[in-house]
Amino acid sequence: MKLHEYQSKQLFAQEGIPIPRGRVAMTAAEARAIAEELGGRAVVKSQVLVGGRGKAGGIRLVNSPEAAEDAATQILGIQIKGLPVRKLLVDEAVGIESEIYLGLTNDRQARCPVLIASAEGGVEIEEVARREPGKIVRLPIDPLLGLREYQARYLAAAIELPREHWRDFIHIASALYRVFQRVDATLAEINPLVVTKDHRLLALDGKMVIDDNALFRHTDIAEMRDLDEDAPAEREARKYGLSYVHLDGSIGCMVNGAGLAMATMDVIELCGGKPANFLDVGGGAGAEKVAAALQLILGEPEVRVVLLNIFGGITRCDEVARGVLSAMPEVRPKVPFVVRLVGTNEEEGRKLLARAKLTSATSLMDAARKAVAAAQGEPLA
Ligand code: GDP
Ligand code: MN
Numbered sequence: 001m002k003l004h005e006y007q008s009k010q011l012f013a014q015e016g017i018p019i020p021r022g023r024v025a026m027t028a029a030e031a032r033a034i035a036e037e038l039g040g041r042a043v044v045k046s047q048v049l050v051g052g053r054g055k056a057g058g059i060r061l062v063n064s065p066e067a068a069e070d071a072a073t074q075i076l077g078i079q080i081k082g083l084p085v086r087k088l089l090v091d092e093a094v095g096i097e098s099e100i101y102l103g104l105t106n107d108r109q110a111r112c113p114v115l116i117a118s119a120e121g122g123v124e125i126e127e128v129a130r131r132e133p134g135k136i137v138r139l140p141i142d143p144l145l146g147l148r149e150y151q152a153r154y155l156a157a158a159i160e161l162p163r164e165h166w167r168d169f170i171h172i173a174s175a176l177y178r179v180f181q182r183v184d185a186t187l188a189e190i191n192p193l194v195v196t197k198d199h200r201l202l203a204l205d206g207k208m209v210i211d212d213n214a215l216f217r218h219t220d221i222a223e224m225r226d227l228d229e230d231a232p233a234e235r236e237a238r239k240y241g242l243s244y245v246h247l248d249g250s251i252g253c254m255v256n257g258a259g260l261a262m263a264t265m266d267v268i269e270l271c272g273g274k275p276a277n278f279l280d281v282g283g284g285a286g287a288e289k290v291a292a293a294l295q296l297i298l299g300e301p302e303v304r305v306v307l308l309n310i311f312g313g314i315t316r317c318d319e320v321a322r323g324v325l326s327a328m329p330e331v332r333p334k335v336p337f338v339v340r341l342v343g344t345n346e347e348e349g350r351k352l353l354a355r356a357k358l359t360s361a362t363s364l365m366d367a368a369r370k371a372v373a374a375a376q377g378e379p380l381a
Helices: 005-014 028-037 065-075 125-131 149-158 163-182 212-217 232-239 258-270 287-298 317-331 346-354 364-375
Strands: 022-025 042-046 059-062 088-092 096-107 112-118 136-140 185-196 201-203 207-210 243-246 251-255 277-280 305-312 337-343
Touching (some): 005 163, 005 207, 022 028, 028 042, 042 065, 065 088, 096 125, 096 163, 112 149, 112 163, 125 136, 136 149, 149 163, 163 185, 163 201, 207 212, 232 243, 251 258, 251 287, 251 364, 258 305, 277 287, 287 305, 287 317, 305 317, 305 346, 305 364, 317 337, 337 346
Parallel strands (some): 251 277, 251 305, 305 337
Antiparallel strands (some): 022 088, 042 088, 096 112, 112 136, 185 201, 185 207, 243 277
C-alpha cells in the first residue's frame, strides 16, 4: 500500500525528521487560506500516488495566497499519469541550497534492508541510476544490529555532504530506519532531502510503501488507505477478499488457489493465448464471492472468453456453479465460457452448469486450448 506524500511526511515527523510546515487542502479556497497562514510564499503540491508530479505540472511554487488559489484551481483540474488530483498539500516554500536523495528499501538478494543515498536528489532515483550509477551509494543494514551511527556517517561522507550537516543527516537516517522498521515498510524515501539556504536539512518530499501483508498489525496505517486512488476493480476485489491482478491478455481466468491460477496462466500461454488477469477466488469460495469475481472479469473490455478452472477441495464445485449461475442474469456475459470442474461435488456442479450454455473441458490442457481458440474468434464446439 502506497502512502501519500503528506501521510509519509507525517510518519517521518513523528520520528523526528524535520518537514516543512503545511497542511492538506481539498479546495482552492482552503489552499489560499493555508498559504495565508504560511505567510504567502508556498508550494502547492498535488497528492497522487505516482512519481514525477513536478514534471507533470502537479507542483507549483507561489508567492501569494491569491497565486496559491489559482495554482490550486489549475492543479485540481489536471490528471497526472491518468490519476485525477483530488487533494493538495500546501507547504511553506523554502530556499534550497542543494537536493539529496535518501531512501530505504529491502535488498532481496542481500536479504536485508539497504540504505541508499545520492548527492543527485530531486530527480527520480531510477534516472540517476541510469545516467550516473556511480552517484548512488548503497549501504546494507544488518537487521539484527539496525543502522549504526558510523554507517550513516560513512554515507554522509560518501555523498560529500558538508560536515556541518552530518549530525542532522545521521539523525534523519536513523529516524528513517526506525519508521521503516516500525510500520513494516518496503520503501521509505525522502527525495529530495534538502539543505536549505539557512543551513538546515529538511524532508521536502516523502514516499512510503507499506507491506500489505503486515497491515493487519498496523490498523492505524491501514486506515490511511485512500480508496479514491485504487482502480475500481482492485477495490471490489479487496472487498470480497479476492486476489486480483489485471493483465493485458484476452482470456479471463477464474481459478481457486494461487498456485493453480499461476499454472492456468502458464498453460494458456503454452497454448498460444494470453490471460487477461490473475484471479484467485480462494479456498472455500461461496456463491457470492464467485459472482463478484465474475463481475470483475467481465468488467474488463478486453476479455473475449472466460476460463473457469476449479479444483474442488474445500471449495465445492456445486457452490462455484451456483455462484456462476447466480451472476449470469446480472452480468449477462457476451463472451463464451470454458469450464473445467474437478473434485468435491463435481458431478453436481456440472449438472448445474449444464443449464447454462457453457463449454466444458476434461483437462486443464483441453480447457486452455478451447479458451485460446475462442479468444481467437473460433466458435466453440
Ligand atoms: P515529485 O516531482 O513528485 O518528486 O515532487 P517533489 O516534492 O520532490 O518536488 C519536485 C521538486 O520541486 C523538488 O525537487 C524541488 O526542486 C521543487 N520544490 C518542492 N518544494 C519546494 C520548495 O519549497 N521550494 C523550492 N524552491 N522548490 C521546491
Ligand atoms: Mn520527489
